[in-house]
Amino acid sequence: MVANRSMMPDETNPGLVSAAIQAITQYIRVEGLGPGDLLPSEADMTRRLSVSRTVVREAFRSLSAMRLIDMSAGRRASVAKLDIGAMSMVIEHGVTTEQISVHQVYDVRRTIEMRTVALAALRRSDAEAAEIQEYARLMRENYHAPEIVMEHDIAFHEAIARASHNPVFSLIITAFSGVTRRTWVIGWRTRASVEDQIKMIEGHADIARAIIAGNPQLAAEHMAAHFDKSVKALTDAGIA
Amino acid sequence: MVANRSMMPDETNPGLVSAAIQAITQYIRVEGLGPGDLLPSEADMTRRLSVSRTVVREAFRSLSAMRLIDMSAGRRASVAKLDIGAMSMVIEHGVTTEQISVHQVYDVRRTIEMRTVALAALRRSDAEAAEIQEYARLMRENYHAPEIVMEHDIAFHEAIARASHNPVFSLIITAFSGVTRRTWVIGWRTRASVEDQIKMIEGHADIARAIIAGNPQLAAEHMAAHFDKSVKALTDAGIA
């Protein structure tokens, strides 16, 4: 009953590669490396860990796939800046293998974005406020071109997350963007009339205004309304 | 200004390995594979993609590191069940490289757990309710042994997330557990007196009772109070 799994990442897996992955992450920790700092070369690591280059490479490559480190030909690997990295892949994997439903993703987004929008209203810089408003404007301006609206919609939500000044929120929201891209059009299509589509876009403008006004309460309310409508649209379209 | 990065995971990276990773994930999608389903062997994939086994292996290994697939000696790789996988590593990486602060993690946890606790109050099965209560009881029973209390504390929160019946919440909360383990003791130590420590444990019991009573409002309030106290404890300890 007690959860003793995954005390540390990957510790459970046997094999030299997992050990190497741990050794490398531990190296980063112990050496106190930050983004951009260089790691030892593969040859170096081969000697340190007394394993073949094959193993070291698979370890490096794994960390690279998770975007914990950056690799490129000719130069040594370096510690990566924070990136959605593997997170989006995990989410996408969950959705495509039907272990996660779109509704569940939306519930999480709603929960988080009601917070990010409130934080954004409190913390946004003027530049961030302008950016958010700009995306809302671009949505309105391109209301006849769904895919452009979608991209601005996604950018809108990501910009709000950024304005919350908490990178973890930003990380999670961005990780969901891929899933959003796959379902957005469906929601759009259920808004049969142009009026409905405009209304949805105006919902974004409402949110933007509340953020600019620095009113977290109102911003959260608009965000909640927005999500409720989006979920309803998906439900109407028969998305479980 | 427009976000055109990371439309699809990894698409930006050049190189055969990234291409192979994409090919494999696409294979899973196209073939409609679910957890447990087998993937082609490395030799097979080598032929399909016309690349060396080295490349295929690095791709497989990367997916394995993200826990999107399971690998083990002798048997072919299979599609993995949903797992925190890389998510915890991304978070840990962010924290250890000081790109994410502990406070930011706690804000996210608070946001999410106020929702999971409410959902748990509404949706929990009797077994789940019993499990949650049991962890609270175990915390009280072992109040003199911090590390045991911590493990039950973490298990308590994870159980609530599970009882929300939304795997995405569960995923995210579990991903944070590693970070929690590294800071939990600090918060505990700031609770100088045994009374304070007991009070903290009783906070968990309050949450459990509200879940059992099926009162989402109350459960959320207790959870909020719990987090506020935890954050205060960390602040008192000088954790930025």
Place this chain on the structure above:
DNA sequence: TGCCCTCAACCTGTATGACATGTTTTCTTG
């Protein structure tokens, strides 16, 4: 017939060596 055991076929795990290509450092030369 039915069960169990063995072994062959297949699979992944790891190591080694080789070579192409990209990057950095060093040294030579003008």
Place this chain on the structure above:
DNA sequence: CAAGAAAACATGTCATACAGGTTGAGGGCA
């Protein structure tokens, strides 16, 4: 001293080899 060439170093990819785990086919035995 500066510019450019070459050497040293790094990663990217391939081929091969073999150890060890897994599975299923086939044969032997009851």
